[in-house]
Amino acid sequence: MASVTLDAIDKRFGDQHIIKNVSVDIRDGEFCVLVGPSGSGKSTLLRIIAGLEEVSSGTVCIGGRDVTQLHPKERDIAMVFQSYALYPQLTVRENMGFSLKLAKRPKAEIDAVVNEIARSLALDKLLDRYPRQLSGGQRQRVAMGRAIVRKPSVFLFDEPLSNLDAALRHHVRAEIREMYERMRTTCVYVTHDQVEAMTLADRIVVLRDGCVEQVGTPVELYDRPVNRFVAQFIGSPSINFFEGVAQVRGDQTAIRCADGVEIALHDRGAVHDGQEVICGIRPEHIRIGTDEGAHDIRVDARVKSGEFYGAETLLVCDTPVGPLAATGRDRQAYGLQHGAQASLSIQSANLHLFDRATELRLN
Ligand SMILES: Nc1ncnc2c1ncn2[C@@H]1O[C@H](COP(=O)(O)OP(=O)(O)OP(=O)(O)O)[C@@H](O)[C@H]1O
Ligand SMILES: [Mg+2]
The missing domain is CATH 2.40.50.140 (Nucleic acid-binding proteins)
Structure with a gap:
């Protein structure tokens, strides 16, 4: 487990100023949701934490260590995307064990870890299937399983539910929170859906145009929005x-x-x-x-x-x-x-x- 500290992060793409002086402290073991309208810079910020995007200025610390210049592989994070990004030619078992195989762990150990995590995600009956033989919700669970297997100190999620229909979204959302309750590993979760943010988060960071508008618990944001934008964005039906x-x-x-x-x-x-x-x-x-x-x-x-x-x-x-x-x-x-x-x-x-x-x- 680890804290994530963003200090004065700026990001420009050419002459476009996309992330503007963002400082956020995500606590060790916290479930933090980045929420904001489309184009507000959520994915860019998450990719900066992951090391998939360089900062223009500012520092990223994970577990107190300055990782700003480090490669994604050296940051001890695992990322779950909207698109699942599973290997189509590998079975569920092989997809889930892939990172351990790369790390040259013994086969018995890989099997044991994959079996245990598959059980906890109700994937144990699907281990020999290929991704194309799974439903959207099952694929997303495999993607989560593959991330969990690596036992990272931080999980990063980028709109993991947006390809699922409404009923399934609700279900997988509850599973993600349950998984978090069991592991208590720091999670940073991106969504544009304020209901998802309210139901999942310990704390929410509201972004608009690359700026942090407010950071707070769901109750704080709902009861005391700091400005009109947050008041309007949080709550359904709207204020x-x-x-x-x-x-x-x-x-x-x-x-x-x-x-x-x-x-x-x-x-x-x-x-x-x-x-x-x-x-x-x-x-x-x-x-x-x-x-x-x-x-x-x-x-x-x-x-x-x-x-x-x-x-x-x-x-x-x-x-x-x-x-x-x-x-x-x-x-x-x-x-x-x-x-x-x-x-x-x-x-x-x-x-x-x-x-x-x-x-x-x-x-
Ligand atoms: N590689 C890039 N080059 C230039 N501009 C980019 C690049 N990546 C993102 N942007 C711009 O940065 C802004 C923020 O993009 P980002 O993907 O972080 O938004 P988002 O909040 O995740 O939106 P969404 O909810 O639609 O996923 C957008 O205006 C986007 O066009
Ligand atoms: Mg995005």
Whole structure:
């Protein structure tokens, strides 16, 4: 096991600045997920850790050792790709034992290790098959098995589930986390899927345009996003945004929004009088129905659409502050017709406030 430390990493491809001054400390034994939109530099950063890509400047340390100039082979890492990258002419057993064979380990030892890991990944009945005779999920498990066999001090994953269908993705995701729970080896995992990031990670690094936007636990990112981008990126269905202007009168602070909607703030020091702000409220923090909390702000709402998910209902309504999506367990809400009057109230204690110009968090 080993920590991974990225210090002031810069990467340019020609005149393109792709990774911009990225510093991240990944702890020994941690499951760290790099998440961000397509093109944000996730794979490039992972390939820099692996040694498959050179840095323009900065240092990479693995287990406290500066590996910036070292070859991938000398870094004690194993990488699992989206495309599996199995050898088609080798059986599952041979694919899994390949690195040990290269290292000239005795055959008995290779067999023992491969058998044990195949059992733990439920591949033991498939050892004599070729990759073409396997399903996508099985191939991905073989690719993982091949990485585990090497007992690296760090696992690197680049979107390992993206070739699988939704049901299988869920299943293999749970297997990856289980494998991690057993081994507790440091994992760095790249995905553009925030749900995958939230469910797998101990800590998440959010990247945008080659910059780190925020590093934190899933709960920290969800509850206290540092800016509008992170608030929008994390959470499904997405957070709602609407605009307002802060009004400070004595010791009363409120956000004035469209059409006279006014939200009193508990956190008074967050804003100054006249400041233009963006309010963020997650769909589960908008109550549907008539039972209102003490600090809730009722808004007039007309139903645009409703979606029934079984346990929950998602209701999208037009309101004076713009369209708002609300989720709740009230089944009756689903029966509301398009255009019907709905009763929504914003739970002001759960409001996220961002400066309109800088988009940074205020409260
Ligand atoms: N070898 C290269 N030469 C030039 N530009 C590159 C090279 N590799 C990557 N890039 C550019 O660097 C940026 C980041 O690419 P990268 O593959 O790291 O993104 P990503 O976050 O992994 O995206 P995705 O989610 O689509 O996989 C992109 O704009 C890409 O075009
Ligand atoms: Mg990528």
